[in-house]
Amino acid sequence: MNCDRVKQKLVFYVDGSLSETERNEISQHLKQCDTCEADYRTTVEMVESARKMKIPEHDDMFWNVHYQMTMSRIEQKHHRRTLIKTLKLASGVIGVLLLFFVSRSYIEKSKPENFVSMPVGISDVAYNILYNILPSDKLPIPVEQLQNVVDLLEPEDHMIILTELLR
Amino acid sequence: MDSKEFEQLYKRYAPMLYRTAYRMVKNDADALDIVQDAFIRIFNSFTKFRNEANVQTWMYRIVMNLCYDYFRKRKKVLFVSERDISDYDNNQQLPSDDNVEKIADLENQRKQNLQIALDKLTLRQRTVFNLRIYDELSYEDISKIMNIKIGTAKATFFQAVEKLKIIMKEMEKNELR
Structure with a gap:
């Protein structure tokens, strides 16, 4: 193995991730090459120095307290999430109800005042028949009120009136 | 759970x-x-x-x-403050013997230099270095953690170590002047 190749592999030689064959090859090279040997020493010193760097240690009691704090944060988050879900659901329901009532009141407002629900077309047919057959001066009520009167009647009543008038 | x-x-x-x-x-x-x-x-x-x-x-x-x-x-891609670790290391009690003190001083100096050098690594280089050196994870695990290829993890570790060596060498040269 030449110096360039060793330089590329040295880091992995130090961290112990090379295969045994490669390790042996590098070991052989280091015995013969002072430059690579010096490079190897620098790398080892640097890695050892890094490994020796201390960080604060916390004991079991500390971690117990930290665990309790973490759990209380988890619970808080859980409560908050549940509250948000409930609020979302409630606002959805309120929205739907509001839409329902608004649309209902709109429909109510757009209906004619005395509109009475009947099978579609019956009153129109009855009105047209009456209007076309009888001249306006023979009508028992003014033409303007005829629609309202007809609307209040049942289909059977229309037929009775028609029969009476046409007799 | x-x-x-x-x-x-x-x-x-x-x-x-x-x-x-x-x-x-x-x-x-x-x-x-x-x-x-x-x-x-x-x-x-x-x-x-x-x-x-x-x-x-x-x-x-x-x-x-x-x-x-x-x-x-x-917005700190590079680490700015090395105070915490340096202070912590400096607060450690050292033996009173002169030679031991000198060695310890040298060791401390090296640690501080290394800390400064580590600050100069990119975030990725630093992460790979930490996971490999301190946590002793395999390159496969590092690649999974960082969502990179094993080859990339190895190359990044190589670059990190080389960069650290260069920076530390420069710092040692400056100290000798």
């Missing part, structure tokens, strides 16, 4: 994850916050993860992501 299982997981991994976070953010309080946030994420998504083989790798990934978020929030 039941709380007993979570408690066991917490007590087993929290100190380890704290050390990893501390090496990244170099601040005790921030590292503890990261560990807490990590365990909240772990708690919330543990059932999803239950099938994966390596829980430890998954937890490291969460911690690393939180560390990256930490730097993103603070």
Whole structure:
């Protein structure tokens, strides 16, 4: 193995991730090459120095307290999430109800005042028949009120009136 | 996830994850916050993860992501303050013997230089270096944690070590002048 190749592999030689064959090859090279040997020493010193760097240690009691704090944060988050879900659901329901009532009141407002629900077309047919057959001066009520009167009647009543008038 | 299982997981991994976070953010309080946030994420998504083989790798990934978020929030891609570790190291009691003191001084100086040099690495180089040197994870695990290829993890580690050697050499030269 030449110096360039060793330089590329040295880091992995130090961290112990090379295969045994490669390790042996590098070991052989280091015995013969002072430059690579010096490079190897620098790398080892640097890695050892890094490994020796201390960080604060916390004991079991500390971690117990930290665990309790973490759990209380988890619970808080859980409560908050549940509250948000409930609020979302409630606002959805309120929205739907509001839409329902608004649309209902709109429909109510757009209906004619005395509109009475009947099978579609019956009153129109009855009105047209009456209007076309009888001249306006023979009508028992003014033409303007005829629609309202007809609307209040049942289909059977229309037929009775028609029969009476046409007799 | 039941709380007993979570408690066991917490007590087993929290100190380890704290050390990893501390090496990244170099601040005790921030590292503890990261560990807490990590365990909240772990708690919330543990059932999803239950099938994966390596829980430890998954937890490291969460911690690393939180560390990256930490730097993103603070817009600190490079680490600015090495005070915490240096102060901590300087506060350690040293033996009174002169020679031992000199050796210890040299050792301390090297540690401080290394800390400064580590600050000059990119975030990715630093992460790979920390995971390999301190946590002694395999390149395969590192690649999973960082979502990179094994080859990239190795190349990054190589670059990190080479860069550290160059920086430290420069610093030693400057000290001798």
